[in-house]
Amino acid sequence: MPIRRALAACLAVALVTGPATAQGPSDPGESLEPMEAPPPHGIPGYPRGWPQPAAGPSASGEAEVVLTFDDGPDPDTTPIVLDILRERGLHAVFFQVGWRFRRGDLARAHAIEQRLVREGHIVGNHTVNHAKLCSVPIELGKLEVTMARGLLEQASAMPVPWFRTPYGSRCPRVEHLLGDLGLRHFHWDVDPQEWRGLGAKATAAKVIRSLHRLQGRGVLLMHDTKFATRYALPLILDWIAAENARRIKKGRPGIRIISGAQLAREQLAPTLGWLADAVNRGRRGVDAALVATVP
Numbered sequence: 001m002p003i004r005r006a007l008a009a010c011l012a013v014a015l016v017t018g019p020a021t022a023q024g025p026s027d028p029g030e031s032l033e034p035m036e037a038p039p040p041h042g043i044p045g046y047p048r049g050w051p052q053p054a055a056g057p058s059a060s061g062e063a064e065v066v067l068t069f070d071d072g073p074d075p076d077t078t079p080i081v082l083d084i085l086r087e088r089g090l091h092a093v094f095f096q097v098g099w100r101f102r103r104g105d106l107a108r109a110h111a112i113e114q115r116l117v118r119e120g121h122i123v124g125n126h127t128v129n130h131a132k133l134c135s136v137p138i139e140l141g142k143l144e145v146t147m148a149r150g151l152l153e154q155a156s157a158m159p160v161p162w163f164r165t166p167y168g169s170r171c172p173r174v175e176h177l178l179g180d181l182g183l184r185h186f187h188w189d190v191d192p193q194e195w196r197g198l199g200a201k202a203t204a205a206k207v208i209r210s211l212h213r214l215q216g217r218g219v220l221l222m223h224d225t226k227f228a229t230r231y232a233l234p235l236i237l238d239w240i241a242a243e244n245a246r247r248i249k250k251g252r253p254g255i256r257i258i259s260g261a262q263l264a265r266e267q268l269a270p271t272l273g274w275l276a277d278a279v280n281r282g283r284r285g286v287d288a289a290l291v292a293t294v295p
């Protein structure tokens with residue numbers, strides 16, 4: 001089918017070069033999570049959100065938090081977030097955009113990626129160009145997802161089975177696309193919306209309010225591309241530590257921070273041999289924390 005092949009080739013070129021609009025990733029300083037109304041779906045009764053709790057119920061029955069960071073890796077801010085997590089012995093899931101491994105300082109982007117995997121974090125797929133998957137043609141949407149996975153797996157030397165749709169878009173087109181690709185959207189429960197320009201203190205306050213009343217498991221969405229995140233994260237983690245001390249004094253369980261590897265063991269091990277494959281093939285960059293998750 002030469003026409004289809006030609007169309008696919010055009011789409012691939014458009015995808016790799018990125019959109020020509022000001023909102024595209026040609027400006028890495030531009031917010032990649034612009035203010036946007038939920039995608040229109042026009043189907044009465046069609047669910048607008050995704051099921052919650054996003055990562056299932058708490059395995060321990062107690063309050064659990066999963067840290068997730070979107071839109072990186074950013075050469076200026078991601079290393080600072082990694083420093084904070086390393087100091088506190090925490091591990092997160094980073095949903096990344098593939099364009100960061102196509103343009104800009106590629107050596108630095110790859111160095112950050114290798115550090116991220118080496119330090120026990122997990123990489124997730126967030127499309128190549130932070131695509132609006134409810135708006136772009138479905139074939140382009142598929143390329144956004146599959147090409148991003150290829151770029152991220154190459155950069156991290158790890159399988160990238162988790163996917164998060166930009167903007168949390170949900171519509172029939174996205175559901176068909178994910179179904180065709182055998183993927184599932186990894187949603188969140190707490191979104192302080194620091195990407196709207198909220199300051200660090202206000203961001204931390206919003207998260208803390210949610211965590212204070214958290215029961216069961218909550219997935220926290222933040223952006224390692226934002227300086228507000230860099231300043232808010234220590235405030236949030238300090239509050240969790242202080243709150244846990246208060247709870248333990250009263251004989252109550254504290255808030256546990258679940259690592260990406262723990263979640264992978266819980267959610268992926270029964271159905272995917274991806275970690276075992278990675279270890280068996282001796283792929284570089286496989287962290288001891290991830291190796292430990294292989295059943």
Ligand SMILES: [Zn+2]
Binds near residue numbers: 166
């Ligand atoms: Zn995003």
